[in-house]
Amino acid sequence: MKKIILTICILFSVLFLNAQDFKKYDKGSFIKGKDSIYYRVLFPENFNPEQKYPLVIFLHGSGERGNDNASQLVHGGKLFLKNDVRKNFPAIVVFPQCPANDFWANINIDKDAKGKRKLSFVEGGKPTKIMHALQGMIKDFLKKPYVNREQVYVGGLSMGGMGTYELLRRERHKFAAAIAICGGDNTNNIEKYKKTPLWIFHGAKDDVVDPALSIAIAERLKTVGKEVKFTLYPTANHNSWDSAFAEPELLPWLFSHKK
Template sequence: MKSHLLFPLLLTTLGCSAKEPQREIIPPAQYEAQDAEVEKMRERLLRENPERFEARTLEHQGRTVRYRWFAPEKADKPLPLVIVLHGSSGKGSDNRSQLLAGTGALGAGVWATPERQKDHACFVMAPQCPPGEMWTLTASWTSPVHPLSPKPAPALTDLMALLDDRLKTGEIDPKRVYLVGASMGGYGTFDWLVRQPERFAAGIPICGGMPEGQAEKLKEVPLWIFHGEDDSIVPVEESRRAFSQISAAGGPVRYSEFKDGGHQISVHAWIDPKVAAWLFSQRR
């Protein structure tokens, strides 16, 4: 598949000041026109992901951390790392569902395609949340507030150890570690960024929510937040509130809302080359 199939969607300007809050509304006519191409890419990655990503595990404090790993063929210097946190449909112990279920095929797979790697060579890590757990200790996604739990969820503690382990190899550029995720993964992205903002060059939380009162901790982390206006799973107010609070704190945040969009809008963000260009331009 040629690179033009990773098509531009979002009409934004990458040259704006990193500290200037940016908000945009994406009309249905703009993103729905790409639905057929999105589906083609999804079907392609359902076939390619299991072979492209190596299945690995890490033992940590008596727990088995399952993850998929993609490494570029040629990595003669430290390269960026993209960590992809899946939604609830990817949970399990098969070390496979995070690449296939829900929006996971695109969420993880798009970063490792030859056309994306041509422009943005990077490692990709797709961990799997164990069954019955979440990336965060959020009690309810529809709750009006989400206080930060005193300790991270066990699944997130595992990921912190996993990142430590991968950084020890020296193959990853520690100044270009990126964290992205949708739905449960969007919550996990916010939670991890709040707890360890110094570890990440940028983040993309989609259809998620930020722990309440934590915006100050994100004022130095470039973020691009996405949400669908009519999301019936995670209220759009979650992302609107995060954008408002981070903007008020002076953080480098941008927000894109899909007019009339539902919970599955992450696929449109993942395949957009402008989103990738923005992400990989960020450094600590």
Template sequence: MAFIFAVSVSVNSNAQRYVENNRIIDTLEILKSKKLLNDLNTDNFKRKVHTGIKSAIPYRLLSPKEVIPGKKYPLVITFHNSSRIGNDNQNQLKPLARIWIRDEIYRNFNCFVIAPQFNKRSSDYVKGDDDILKSLPSNDVHEILKLIDETEKNYPVDRRRIFLIGYSMGASTAQNLFSLRPEKFAALISIAGVADFSNIEKLKRKKIWLIHGKQDIDNPYMVSEELYRKLAGNKKLIFSSYKNLDHNNIMVPFLLTEDIPKWLFEADK
């Protein structure tokens, strides 16, 4: 992850790590990155539907490029932002889920990937007594836990390597799941999310990567900053702070690199 630590790093060997990045991204780079991903063929993401008691959740399932009998593989669950809400079982793949079908990623990081699509908000935001926004999970988030259990039963999933990742609302949902069942998941990547503060003590021993732009006016940067503060002492926590990036371009540094899969694949419960 040389790129991530290339700009300026503040590290305390006895605590979490804060990484500040001064990168500037222009519109052309945003369009180029997203086009490269959006042009990828998504046929390997198979269409599925999880049917719960009160709702059905469409999702896509990507299997490893090569499945060796007797071997188990990591499971990644990737969550979309609110602009991808719907039930077409297609829009949730743009753009974050698509990093897993880039040739070099699909070839080098064998894993299962679940990309669910929610037909309404998967996480809602409320202000706490301290006037800080926090995220609360919808009922469908609890259904995702059942979907994960179902996938574990039907596919050779390594239960010690189940990872959560999301952007915006999806990052909040990933945090909700991580807080609900911290013992189930090996690592979390939250990109521009609203934090879940409900299980802080358990999260102090978990592998977490927070990514947020200081120019974000949609999901305030200060919420990730507050979560970072509350998780003081977690040596497995990284907070990547982008001084010049906002809500709409914060994903761009990671779309065409190996940073996300490489960091996740280093994790194990």
């Protein structure tokens, strides 16, 4: 019984500490006309508005959708709070949140004969409501004098990985580099972001988003793209973001790129 109580106490302590850490992410919103999007933003330590800083946009997966302006920090939020990351890569990091009834990317979700989820990605087409708002939010951030427009990056996982590809093709001239974790796209869209350096990650045993989607994008980009890195984790399932976030070269690679 004492062990159970101790375990519960430790669990609550960890959750409390995480919540306290996430308070370093300020709450914000972008509302203009019919567009509205809520986000959390982490400013560099000793932030000086007279300096210019890189801007990182990170897009969460479908499980973190909602309106609490908090859940989107579950995966990736801790990475940018690490002391060495804040010291070595001072940047403005933004985690926007997608509502529960929307999707970053414009895709169709069906089921095959066996009941397995099947994704088909739209070639071209209009942006979803939240993608349109996201584009407006990014444009608003780029107007701020303390944002370095030469170092704007985007990354995302799962649904956010799909959103990363879509954002790259819709705003192809804005990003210096990008990372996409267990995402996917219509390979016909690749021409629109082939000049953006991209690091793609996927788990070979992913049973939620088929790794074949990332493989197809990586293989196509290797023939037409400017720079592509592809990491396939042989034993990882859908949560390949855990391995991606642990890559020692992830952030050095990302921040090394400038427009």
